[in-house]
Amino acid sequence: xxxxxxxxxxxxxxxxxxxxxxxxxxxxxxxxxxxxxxxxxxxxxxxxxxxxxxxxxxxxxxxxxxxxxxxxxxxxxxxxxxxxxxxxxxxxxxxxxxxxxxxxxxxxxxxxxxx
Amino acid sequence: xxxxxxxxxxxxxxxxxxxxxxxxxxxxxxxxxxxxxxxxxxxxxxxxxxxxxxxxxxxxxxxxxxxxxxxxxxxxxxxxxxxxxxxxxxxxxxxxxxxxxxxxxxxxxxxxxx
Numbered sequence: 144x145x146x147x148x149x150x151x152x153x154x155x156x157x158x159x160x161x162x163x164x165x166x167x168x169x170x171x172x173x174x175x176x177x178x179x180x181x182x183x184x185x186x187x188x189x190x191x192x193x194x195x196x197x198x199x200x201x202x203x204x205x206x207x208x209x210x211x212x213x214x215x216x217x218x219x220x221x222x223x224x225x226x227x228x229x230x231x232x233x234x235x236x237x238x239x240x241x242x243x244x245x246x247x248x249x250x251x252x253x254x255x256x257x258x
Numbered sequence: 259x260x261x262x263x264x265x266x267x268x269x270x271x272x273x274x275x276x277x278x279x280x281x282x283x284x285x286x287x288x289x290x291x292x293x294x295x296x297x298x299x300x301x302x303x304x305x306x307x308x309x310x311x312x313x314x315x316x317x318x319x320x321x322x323x324x325x326x327x328x329x330x331x332x333x334x335x336x337x338x339x340x341x342x343x344x345x346x347x348x349x350x351x352x353x354x355x356x357x358x359x360x361x362x363x364x365x366x367x368x369x370x371x372x
């Protein structure tokens with residue numbers, strides 16, 4: 144298995160532009176999580192899906208952020224419009240069940256820079 | 259509700275000496291506990307996990323952790339540090355059963371001195 148695959152690895156964009164981050168979870172995993180990591184705030188859970196359904200999106204910072212999971216093998220995190228304070232590393236993780244007993248498998252992350 | 263406290267933001271050890279990374283948690287229910295490692299510019303990798311089985315948990319790369327309910331601790335140890343252990347380590351707590359937020363500690367950066 145190739146693990147959790149995120150794309151792109153790096154993204155540099157101008158303020159105001161739309162940014163879409165992509166994630167392919169491990170086949171057979173039914174939970175998917177989006178995290179954001181910054182020096183100031185550490186790791187923050189943004190949203191998680193179980194069986195493609197959003198379960199908890201209370202970590203999504205504001206309406207500029209949206210996430211979708213149209214099927215079991217693909218998820219997107221979109222920021223529109225982007226702002227410099229959105230600069231961070233965004234991680235996607237997947238797990239079996241709800242991640243409590245099995246632990247996550249993380250992707251390598253997308254480093255987003257908004258200038 | 260649950261929380262996790264990593265007591266040291268930075269730990270520095272000499273190569274070949276023991277490693278101790280401290281983690282305390284609070285949870286209203288029986289917790290599941292994890293340690294993850296993140297090497298520079300990499301994703302997070304699961305080191306080990308406790309899910310109400312044996313209280314002494316062995317993980318990858320020689321790491322282990324002991325769940326102590328009376329002390330609400332889940333400290334990570336390794337008998338002898340290797341240069342490749344230099345990384346950031348995260349303690350994670352969550353509640354068994356149901357859909358809950360998983361709480362990460364702020365992380366401990368381990369420096370290994372040759």
